[in-house]
Amino acid sequence: MCPTLTEPPTGTRIPEDLMGSRLTEEQAAFAAALRDFAKRECGTREQRDALAGDGHEAHHPGLYGRLAELGWLGVCLPEEYGGSGGGLADACLFLEETSYGMVPCGGFITTVITAKAYERFGTERQRREVLTGAVCGDVLAIAMSEPGAGSDVGALRCRARREGDGTWVIDGQKTWISNAHCAKSILLVARTGEDKHGGLTMFHLPVGTAGVEVRGIDTMRGREVNDVFLTGVRLPADAVVGEVDGGWRQLMAGLNYERLFLAANMLGLARRAFDDTVAYVREREQFGRPVGSFQAMRHRIADLATEIECTRLLVREVALDCDARPDRLFPREASMAKLKATETAKRAALEGMQMMGGYGYTTEFEMERHLRAAVVSTVYGGTSEIQRDVIGRTYGL
Ligand SMILES: Cc1cc2nc3c(=O)[nH]c(=O)nc-3n(C[C@H](O)[C@H](O)[C@H](O)COP(=O)(O)OP(=O)(O)OC[C@H]3O[C@@H](n4cnc5c(N)ncnc54)[C@H](O)[C@@H]3O)c2cc1C
Numbered sequence: 001m002c003p004t005l006t007e008p009p010t011g012t013r014i015p016e017d018l019m020g021s022r023l024t025e026e027q028a029a030f031a032a033a034l035r036d037f038a039k040r041e042c043g044t045r046e047q048r049d050a051l052a053g054d055g056h057e058a059h060h061p062g063l064y065g066r067l068a069e070l071g072w073l074g075v076c077l078p079e080e081y082g083g084s085g086g087g088l089a090d091a092c093l094f095l096e097e098t099s100y101g102m103v104p105c106g107g108f109i110t111t112v113i114t115a116k117a118y119e120r121f122g123t124e125r126q127r128r129e130v131l132t133g134a135v136c137g138d139v140l141a142i143a144m145s146e147p148g149a150g151s152d153v154g155a156l157r158c159r160a161r162r163e164g165d166g167t168w169v170i171d172g173q174k175t176w177i178s179n180a181h182c183a184k185s186i187l188l189v190a191r192t193g194e195d196k197h198g199g200l201t202m203f204h205l206p207v208g209t210a211g212v213e214v215r216g217i218d219t220m221r222g223r224e225v226n227d228v229f230l231t232g233v234r235l236p237a238d239a240v241v242g243e244v245d246g247g248w249r250q251l252m253a254g255l256n257y258e259r260l261f262l263a264a265n266m267l268g269l270a271r272r273a274f275d276d277t278v279a280y281v282r283e284r285e286q287f288g289r290p291v292g293s294f295q296a297m298r299h300r301i302a303d304l305a306t307e308i309e310c311t312r313l314l315v316r317e318v319a320l321d322c323d324a325r326p327d328r329l330f331p332r333e334a335s336m337a338k339l340k341a342t343e344t345a346k347r348a349a350l351e352g353m354q355m356m357g358g359y360g361y362t363t364e365f366e367m368e369r370h371l372r373a374a375v376v377s378t379v380y381g382g383t384s385e386i387q388r389d390v391i392g393r394t395y396g397l
Contacts, residue, residue, distance in 0.1 A: 038101020055369040056222025058106030074135035081131035087323035092264035099268025107139035114140035121242030141183040143174040160190040166237030200247030259334035263341035277352035332394040339387040342377040
């Protein structure tokens with residue numbers, strides 16, 4: 001018999017079961033509220049299909065607005081801009097639970113990564129506009145990558161020239177820009193000097209600015225990334241975010257956030273793929289018994305469960321460490337969390353598909369959605385090869 005999954009399964013333990021001693025009461029209540037929301041809004045396959053266009057739309061503006069009304073989009077933004085003043089661990093909880101619950105709020109991740117850069121380096125006027133907007137549901141994007149500058153971001157060529165009156169004129173192309181199609185503004189990294197890393201600057205770029213063209217890129221996941229073409233784009237002198245030529249240092253300062261947010265998102269997906277798999281192999285019978293009861297399957301489930309628990313401990317621990325020492329960079333630990341969580345999510349979805357047999361490959365089940373979402377997570381935000389490189393270098397290699 002082939003089971004039909006309509007309700008989110010209940011196999012993985014909820015976070016506080018495992019980490020109760022390190023989650024505050026507020027954090028445990030927040031996670032529970034997020035799970036309730038996900039169950040109510042996205043608990044059935046019909047709801048998820050309606051919201052996410054058969055899994056091809058990662059972001060639903062209406063639902064995102066509801067999250068804003070609940071005050072959750074400002075989870076780790078300062079209270080003076082309408083946020084809740086929480087930390088990285090709180091934002092990781094949000095990402096883990098919404099990813100587990102398949103809530104189509106894909107705009108959040110680039111928004112929160114970008115907002116944290118404005119929080120640290122923006123002027124008061126920029127912070128007020130951008131952070132307040134993010135709390136209320138504006139989506140933000142960040143544009144570093146170019147056709148010729150992927151892993152080697154410092155090779156980017158998009159050029160910003162300053163005119164006599166201080167106006168910046170920008171020409172170039174950005175690629176792979178997540179959520180630019182639904183973003184209010186883009187944090188653009190452009191070349192302002194010849195030094196590879198010391199010649200980069202961040203700019204606040206409203207999407208509607210003349211000379212900006214956003215064009216979608218077709219991917220196996222659907223609508224998520226874009227090319228952004230910049231032709232004679234004119235920005236005022238005060239569009240600079242932080243210091244002129246200080247862009248690289250500013251990017252490096254945000255790596256804890258970026259890597260941990262991506263890790264938490266994939267941790268949620270790994271848990272979901274695992275639970276969907278367990279629910280299936282418990283019910284699917286061959287040779288007169290559930291396929292999950294064969295030792296070969298049981299051991300794979302056990303291995304996967306162990307991997308996911310290790311990932312959860314690592315992500316949670318590094319997030320709490322970062323919150324405890326906000327002045328410090330944790331390049332090794334943040335890279336480990338990103339590497340481990342993304343590779344685990346990919347493995348969970350691939351293993352899930354294998355353990356579900358042919359049904360895992362069909363669109364009748366959601367394992368193929370999990371796989372499409374997980375498979376690229378080891379590429380964006382620094383590939384697994386680059387994360388390993390970063391980790392290796394911290395050992396002086
Ligand atoms: C879905 C998606 C969303 C994205 N979102 C954004 C975004 O919002 N903003 C943005 O700016 N960018 C974004 N990116 C770009 C992303 O960060 C890059 O794709 C990534 O950094 C890799 O660059 P690349 O694709 O050009 O691959 P390349 O750099 O060309 O790498 C190709 C292969 O070579 C390997 N490689 C490269 N250098 C080394 C090395 N030194 N050692 C070992 N192996 C190496 C890589 O690991 C990879 O396997 C996104 C990409 C994707 C696919």
